[in-house]
Amino acid sequence: MISVNQLVGVSLVYVAFLFAIAFFAERASVRGRGAWLRSPLVYTLSLSIYCTAWTFYGAVGYAARSGMEFVTIYLGPSLVMIGWWWVLRKLVRIGRAQRATSVADLISARYGKSNLLAIVVTLMAVVGVTPYIALQLQSVTLSLSIFSGPEVSESLTISTAFWVAFGLALFTVLFGTRNLNANERHDGVVIAIAVEAVVKLIALLAVGIFVVWGIAGGIAPMMERIDASPIGEWSMDRSRWVALTALSAAAFLALPRMFQVLVVENEDERHLQIASWAFPVYLMLMSLFVVPIAVIGLDIMPAGSNPDLFVLTVPLAEGQGGLATLSFLGGFSSATSMVIVATLALSTMVSNHVVMPVWLSTQAEGAQVSGDVRNVVILARRASILVIIGFGYIYYRLSGGGSALAAIGLISFAGVAQFLPAMLGGIFWRGATRWGALAGLTVGFAVWIFCSLLPSFGPDAVLSAEVFDNGIAGLGWLRPQALFGIEGIDPTVHAVVWSLTLNIGAFLGVSLLTFPTPLERLQGAQFVNVFDHSTQARGWDAALATSEDLMIMAQRILGPNDALSLFREEAQRQGLTGHLPEPTQGFLQTLERELAGSVGSATAHAMISQLVGGTSVSVEDLMAVADESAQILEYSNRLEAKSAELSRTARQLREANAKLTALSVQKDAFLGQISHELRTPMTSIRSFSEILRDTDGLDQAEKTKYASIIHGETIRLTRLLDDLLDLSVLENGQVSLNLDSGSLRDLLEQAVLSAGGDRSTHLTVKYARADTGVVLTTDLDRLRQVFINLITNAQKYCDASKPELSIDVIDMGARVQVVFHDNGTPIAAEARALIFEKFARINDKDGSGAGLGLAICREIMTRLGGDITHEPRPDGNAFVVHLPAQAALAAQ
Amino acid sequence: MSDASGKTSLFLERRSYRRRRMMDALRLLPVVGVLLWILPVFWPSANDAAGAPPPVAMSGAVTYVFVVWAGLILSGMGLWLALADPNGRIHKDPVSERDP
Numbered sequence: 001m002i003s004v005n006q007l008v009g010v011s012l013v014y015v016a017f018l019f020a021i022a023f024f025a026e027r028a029s030v031r032g033r034g035a036w037l038r039s040p041l042v043y044t045l046s047l048s049i050y051c052t053a054w055t056f057y058g059a060v061g062y063a064a065r066s067g068m069e070f071v072t073i074y075l076g077p078s079l080v081m082i083g084w085w086w087v088l089r090k091l092v093r094i095g096r097a098q099r100a101t102s103v104a105d106l107i108s109a110r111y112g113k114s115n116l117l118a119i120v121v122t123l124m125a126v127v128g129v130t131p132y133i134a135l136q137l138q139s140v141t142l143s144l145s146i147f148s149g150p151e152v153s154e155s156l157t158i159s160t161a162f163w164v165a166f167g168l169a170l171f172t173v174l175f176g177t178r179n180l181n182a183n184e185r186h187d188g189v190v191i192a193i194a195v196e197a198v199v200k201l202i203a204l205l206a207v208g209i210f211v212v213w214g215i216a217g218g219i220a221p222m223m224e225r226i227d228a229s230p231i232g233e234w235s236m237d238r239s240r241w242v243a244l245t246a247l248s249a250a251a252f253l254a255l256p257r258m259f260q261v262l263v264v265e266n267e268d269e270r271h272l273q274i275a276s277w278a279f280p281v282y283l284m285l286m287s288l289f290v291v292p293i294a295v296i297g298l299d300i301m302p303a304g305s306n307p308d309l310f311v312l313t314v315p316l317a318e319g320q321g322g323l324a325t326l327s328f329l330g331g332f333s334s335a336t337s338m339v340i341v342a343t344l345a346l347s348t349m350v351s352n353h354v355v356m357p358v359w360l361s362t363q364a365e366g367a368q369v370s371g372d373v374r375n376v377v378i379l380a381r382r383a384s385i386l387v388i389i390g391f392g393y394i395y396y397r398l399s400g401g402g403s404a405l406a407a408i409g410l411i412s413f414a415g416v417a418q419f420l421p422a423m424l425g426g427i428f429w430r431g432a433t434r435w436g437a438l439a440g441l442t443v444g445f446a447v448w449i450f451c452s453l454l455p456s457f458g459p460d461a462v463l464s465a466e467v468f469d470n471g472i473a474g475l476g477w478l479r480p481q482a483l484f485g486i487e488g489i490d491p492t493v494h495a496v497v498w499s500l501t502l503n504i505g506a507f508l509g510v511s512l513l514t515f516p517t518p519l520e521r522l523q524g525a526q527f528v529n530v531f532d533h534s535t536q537a538r539g540w541d542a543a544l545a546t547s548e549d550l551m552i553m554a555q556r557i558l559g560p561n562d563a564l565s566l567f568r569e570e571a572q573r574q575g576l577t578g579h580l581p582e583p584t585q586g587f588l589q590t591l592e593r594e595l596a597g598s599v600g601s602a603t604a605h606a607m608i609s610q611l612v613g614g615t616s617v618s619v620e621d622l623m624a625v626a627d628e629s630a631q632i633l634e635y636s637n638r639l640e641a642k643s644a645e646l647s648r649t650a651r652q653l654r655e656a657n658a659k660l661t662a663l664s665v666q667k668d669a670f671l672g673q674i675s676h677e678l679r680t681p682m683t684s685i686r687s688f689s690e691i692l693r694d695t696d697g698l699d700q701a702e703k704t705k706y707a708s709i710i711h712g713e714t715i716r717l718t719r720l721l722d723d724l725l726d727l728s729v730l731e732n733g734q735v736s737l738n739l740d741s742g743s744l745r746d747l748l749e750q751a752v753l754s755a756g757g758d759r760s761t762h763l764t765v766k767y768a769r770a771d772t773g774v775v776l777t778t779d780l781d782r783l784r785q786v787f788i789n790l791i792t793n794a795q796k797y798c799d800a801s802k803p804e805l806s807i808d809v810i811d812m813g814a815r816v817q818v819v820f821h822d823n824g825t826p827i828a829a830e831a832r833a834l835i836f837e838k839f840a841r842i843n844d845k846d847g848s849g850a851g852l853g854l855a856i857c858r859e860i861m862t863r864l865g866g867d868i869t870h871e872p873r874p875d876g877n878a879f880v881v882h883l884p885a886q887a888a889l890a891a892q
Numbered sequence: 893m894s895d896a897s898g899k900t901s902l903f904l905e906r907r908s909y910r911r912r913r914m915m916d917a918l919r920l921l922p923v924v925g926v927l928l929w930i931l932p933v934f935w936p937s938a939n940d941a942a943g944a945p946p947p948v949a950m951s952g953a954v955t956y957v958f959v960v961w962a963g964l965i966l967s968g969m970g971l972w973l974a975l976a977d978p979n980g981r982i983h984k985d986p987v988s989e990r991d992p
Binding site: 291 | 932950969
């Protein structure tokens with residue numbers, strides 16, 4: 001048998017070990033070597049504060065009394081974790097985005113940073129959780145008393161409870177308030193909790209393994225003993241099975257200490273994903289041996305022994321002192337880790353939402369008072385820790401450590417579950433309002449107190465038996481365990497169902513009826529649409545704040561160094577020298593967020609508004625909220641426009657590509673054609689020069705004939721090359737225009753003369769309406785070239801018996817057209833598209849043309865800013881020269 | 893799940909299709925858990941009135957609850973392994989990232 005002193009010694013060594021580990025973790029984290037402290041494993045283990053001493057000891061007692069019902073307490077959280085995608089993912093994201101420090105902070109931030117809500121939630125949390133802390137103290141003293149034997153003195157238990165409370169307060173103050181920013185991880189605390197998580201798991205598993213294999217002798221005999229035991233048959237209150245699973249799931253989300261480890265201490269969303277299956281593993285292992293221990297306990301322990309302590313008494317009865325000690329340490333770990341985190345979470349809430357606002361309002365100058373506020377905040381937090389643990393201790397003393405405490409676990413769960421509607425409603429429903437949340441919380445909490453908390457003390461303790469039987473003031477429908485006259489429901493289920501139903505009803509109803517403030521609507525949009533990466537709510541009219549004031553305030557909360565570096569960074573970002581940035585809206589939001597990490601969002605908001613002079617939600621902000629759907633529409637319209645633009649571009653690219661391909665084909669054709677054109681005269685030059693060289697006895701006439709053929713061919717070659725050169729110069733745009741003015745009539749006559757007039761050929765040239773005194777300002781030489789070309793073409797190709805060319809000038813005011821109309825055979829329709837292409841020759845009887853004339857004409861006209869087209873006429877061909885507009889304009 | 897962007901393409905590449913269905917499975921898992929764990933409500937109980945079927949044995953009940961538990965955990969772990977990229981983070985699909 002282990003003596004109490006030995007046990008106390010072991011506990012002290014264990015506590016010293018925890019202090020040391022927390023200390024070294026803090027040191028490592030300060031030196032930047034704390035990466036391992038932020039592993040998913042540590043995160044998962046830190047979640048284990050869900051398993052308190054109530055579950056460590058109580059689960060076995062629960063199983064011994066009610067069979068498998070105990071497992072519902074673990075099933076709910078398992079479902080929440082496995083379904084992390086639905087709620088936890090969003091909660092963690094919002095918590096991180098808003099830098100929420102507690103449940104109260106989250107709810108207050110959602111509903112327009114309302115401090116009233118924060119205070120209500122804080123008070124409810126304190127009322128709901130303090131008895132739970134008392135329960136932990138009770139479990140430690142109770143387990144210690146097992147070792148001290150029956151002669152346990154009253155003073156021993158009292159002093160044990162006191163020293164445990166004192167030690168816990170010391171630890172929490174030391175490691176929980178090292179940094180002010182509640183968003184910074186408490187590495188020391190977290191690592192200590194992780195170690196305790198391992199200890200309690202090992203302890204319970206060790207007892208379980210000892211029971212199954214050491215006492216029962218294996219799994220199969222164990223199963224037989226289970227079936228043969230008093231709890232060997234499935235006896236389940238069905239409504240309790242469902243209600244308790246739901247309740248534990250709700251409490252898992254809403255418990256302040258769970259929020260602390262799940263959201264506030266969360267470093268990385270990835271950890272949540274891993275914990276989503278790893279934490280259910282932990283819970284499963286924790287409950288794996290509960291039923292076997294309960295069954296063996298019922299079997300071997302004398303009747304009337306407390307089943308809540310089977311985890312300790314069974315090993316002791318079997319003479320396993322070491323195992324019992326380990327088990328004691330497990331229970332001790334469960335109790336202490338829960339108290340530490342719960343106190344930490346509550347103290348943050350109390351100091352941020354109750355103490356700080358009160359303190360600020362008592363300061364005459366408000367936030368502008370000089371001095372370091374950090375000391376005040378830290379002091380407030382430490383005082384809150386002492387007060388909360390003190391409350392727990394007092395509650396324990398007052399309740400006398402009786403059995404009333406044992407029921408407090410579920411009662412506490414039902415109390416904090418009242419936060420859930422406001423919380424979930426806030427993150428999933430934009431329509432939830434501050435008054436709705438307040439109404440839901442108050443109604444739910446009131447029902448909880450009346451139906452769950454007060455009756456738990458028993459008849460005639462707080463509520464008289466008269467009230468139990470006949471309701472308040474004799475109103476039968478106001479009985480604490482039969483509201484609205486519905487009897488026969490299990491009291492716990494009754495309280496849970498009614499409190500949550502009325503809570504949700506009030507929350508929804510009042511939310512539907514009231515209208516949210518602008519800030520609420522902004523925050524609501526941010527919470528609900530947290531995954532849309534929406535921009536921060538703008539809330540400050542920055543012009544009113546001066547950087548100096550802000551700096552002074554920030555220094556007092558963040559500390560001089562942090563504040564200075566924050567301001568300097570911002571100044572650098574704004575491109576300013578020095579350390580004072582412009583108080584832009586963006587900067588004020590950043591600052592508020594930073595402050596919120598230390599003192600909570602409501603207080604931070606209040607402090608900044610004291611300096612800035614009130615929130616100004618701009619019209620644009622409201623428009624942004626109201627027009628969100630319009631924005632989405634606009635966005636999709638923009639997308640559509642973009643995609644249309646893209647397809648347009650793609651089409652253009654396709655066209656350009658087709659054109660390039662065609663050009664490439666054209667170029668190849670052009671090269672082929674040009675070599676062909678060059679080769680033909682070359683061939684005849686070569687053959688005739690060979691004849692001249694090699695054939696003897698050529699007479700002079702023949703020689704002259706051959707030489708003139710060679711000469712003719714060279715002239716043709718030269719002309720071809722000249723034309724090519726001309727075309728290339730024109731096409732490359734290298735031609736320079738010699739602008740000159742002259743009468744169109746003169747130009748035409750010169751062209752006819754240059755082409756040989758009607759003397760050289762049979763072509764009759766007639767002028768119709770050519771007497772208009774049109775004066776042109778353009779490159780007259782080039783234009784003449786076009787005219788000459790058209791006239792010679794008519795000379796060459798007009799195949800009428802009496803060839804005629806009529807030149808008509810059509811003066812349309814701004815534009816002038818010159819029509820060259822011959823009476824030859826009209827060009828075939830299929831050839832018309834080709835006549836302006838290079839080397840296109842139609843009706844070329846003697847092959848003297850190179851096929852470049854019209855191509856050159858068109859190039860020239862394009863250069864001059866005009867055009868040349870072909871119009872088929874029934875009695876011949878008409879080439880229309882469209883003179884450039886400005887040239888004709890100048891002629892007016 | 894909502895394809896909030898409206899005009900997403902109708903057909904996905906096979907891999908991303910698989911991925912989305914696995915995300916669906918992940919979201920469905922708690923529902924399966926609730927259904928399986930609510931089943932004990934319908935088991936005959938020792939509290940039932942006389943003449944009811946004999947109650948389920950405790951060993952069977954314990955086995956059932958824990959087998960379901962292990963199944964859920966393994967499914968969750970399997971889906972996490974299948975969905976997580978080398979950094980261990982479940983891929984953020986821009987569409988499914990939006991809340992349903």
